[in-house]
Amino acid sequence: xxxxxxxxxxxxxxxxxxxxxxxxxxxxxxxxxxxxxxxxxxxxxxxxxxxxxxxxxxxxxxxxxxxxxxxxxxxxxxxxxxxxxxxxxxxxxxxxxxxxxxxxxxxxxxxxx
Amino acid sequence: xxxxxxxxxxxxxxxxxxxxxxxxxxxxxxxxxxxxxxxxxxxxxxxxxxxxxxxxxxxxxxxxxxxxxxxxxxxxxxxxxxxxxxxxxxxxxxxxxxxxxxxxxxxxxxx
Numbered sequence: 383x384x385x386x387x388x389x390x391x392x393x394x395x396x397x398x399x400x401x402x403x404x405x406x407x408x409x410x411x412x413x414x415x416x417x418x419x420x421x422x423x424x425x426x427x428x429x430x431x432x433x434x435x436x437x438x439x440x441x442x443x444x445x446x447x448x449x450x451x452x453x454x455x456x457x458x459x460x461x462x463x464x465x466x467x468x469x470x471x472x473x474x475x476x477x478x479x480x481x482x483x484x485x486x487x488x489x490x491x492x493x494x495x
Numbered sequence: 496x497x498x499x500x501x502x503x504x505x506x507x508x509x510x511x512x513x514x515x516x517x518x519x520x521x522x523x524x525x526x527x528x529x530x531x532x533x534x535x536x537x538x539x540x541x542x543x544x545x546x547x548x549x550x551x552x553x554x555x556x557x558x559x560x561x562x563x564x565x566x567x568x569x570x571x572x573x574x575x576x577x578x579x580x581x582x583x584x585x586x587x588x589x590x591x592x593x594x595x596x597x598x599x600x601x602x603x604x605x606x
Contacts, residue, residue, distance in 0.1 A: 386538075413592060424582070425539070425596035432592065440593065472538045478591050482529050486538020 384409035386487035388473050394493045401460045403490045405473030414456040415474040415484065418442055418467075425472060431456055432478070463494045499583045504601045507573050515568045515600050517583030525587040528559060528566045531596065532579040539582060539596060542568070578604040 387406045395401045407414065413432050417425040427440030429448035437448050445467070447459040456473060470491050476484040500518040507513045519528065527546050531539040543550055543557045545566070550557045556569045570577055582599040 415592075415594075417596075424598050427593060427595055430592050438592070441595065474538065478588070482527060482544040482591065483541040484531075484539070484594065486540070488537055 384485065386473055386475060386485055388471075388487035388490045390490060391488070392491050392493070394495065395460075395463045396495055397463060397465055399463045399494075401463050401492065403458045403460075403471050403473075403492075405456045405458070405487060406454055407456075407473075407475040407485070408454065409475055409485060410453070411475035411477055411485075412453070413476050413478050414450065415476075416440075416446075416448060416456065416458045417472040417474065419470045419472060419489070421469070428458065428471075460492070463492070465494045468492055468494050499585055499597060501581070501583055501597070501600045503598065504603065506603045506605065508605050509574055510572055513570045513573050513577070513602060515570070515581050515583075515602065517566045517568070518564065519566065519583070519585045520564045522563050522585055523587065525589075526585050527587065528557070528563075529584045529586070529594075530555070530557065530566075530568050531582045531584065532577075533582070533599070534576075534579045542581075573602075573604050575604050575606065578602055 415430040416428040426442045428442045431450040449457045470489040472489045474484040474486045529544045530542040533539040545557045558567045580599040582596045
């Protein structure tokens with residue numbers, strides 16, 4: 383089996399600060415995803431990447447940048463942290479529609495002071 | 496893409512069978528039905544997927560109505576560990592990478 387590792391688990395930043403979340407997977411999956419989950423709500427797609435150096439915008443990409451320099455890693459940067467985006471950020475990987483399965487990490491909780 | 500409608504919450508006692516329904520009245524012929532669940536402090540986990548009729552695996556079973564407008568996830572003998580939010584998602588393979596998760600159904604399990 384494989385694992386998705388997200389770092390850090392908790393990230394605290396100041397309003398306006400640039401903050402980066404990292405995700406590693408050892409499934410050897412082609413596709414990786416970043417989602418945002420606000421408290422008590424569903425998940426919204428920020429970015430996904432179907433291969434190394436590919437980036438595709440989701441519904442919530444404004445205010446975020448992403449980077450996929452290696453197949454196994456996918457980073458998400460909050461370009462200017464705002465108090466209204468305190469949420470849990472979830473990374474996932476998968477093989478796309480072929481299997482219908484996404485594998486998620488445990489999440490990174492962002493707090494903006 | 497088809498929109499799904501699920502009950503916002505359900506309650507059950509340990510040992511009961513639980514059926515979580517999902518309505519997808521505008522489902523297209525190219526679309527599949529996926530179920531995930533999310534326990535607190537973890538990401539969602541895939542449970543089962545189907546296209547029509549009946550699908551079963553070691554965790555759950557999935558019944559899909561003949562017109563494919565309704566699906567029901569069945570969890571036999573629920574335990575406290577099954578307390579989670581259950582998400583029903585409908586999409587086709589071409590749109591799978593843009594999967595989004597709605598509010599889901601929050602299942603509470605009482606001892």
